[in-house]
Amino acid sequence: EADIYQTPRYLVIGTGKKITLECSQTMGHDKMYWYQQDPGMELHLIHYSYGVNSTEKGDLSSESTVSRIRTEHFPLTLESARPSHTSQYLCASSDPIDRRQFFGPGTRLTVL
């Protein structure tokens, strides 16, 4: 079972609020990722990190930002949430040997 955690699992907030989605893993993986996914639909890579102090934007443009100060922690922040940000956000890390990605359970975000 993957040791990757996301909090909160569900979040309903109003437009304009600042939010941070937490992601942590205990496997010591250097590579971590954030995906945006509408339920059962395509996975869109929005951010990734190859290690501490490394962050890159993914294939899908996103108004969110990320930071990687510690190996185990990869939080995602939205400075001013909008209804268009309503989606599921999945965090993942990958094994450096077999490249397997371990996904967290996701955060379902609803912006009213």
Place this chain on the structure above:
Amino acid sequence: QQQVKQSPQSLIVQKGGISIINCAYENTAFDYFPWYQQFPGKGPALLIAIRPDVSEKKEGRFTISFNKSAKQFSLHIMDSQPGDSATYFCAASLDRDKIIFGKGTRLHILP
């Protein structure tokens, strides 16, 4: 050239039947081809993976067939069960680069 094209978008199979999902890629440098399974409300989880030096890999009822010359690979689920109903994603990656996912196939197994 970085895309992975997956079909069909949705699939309905009778219990006990064979489910087949197909994927195609363009970048011949890809060297790792995993399949992920996702149940509603959960994150995807690795189901089975193959490298291009192998034409077939089987794990239980799940088999990946790989055709390097055609740049295609497919997932076969034998004796499909209602518990197999999920969304399946094929993917490909290049060395230590990020994984490129297909758009997903929603599989529904009729009881």
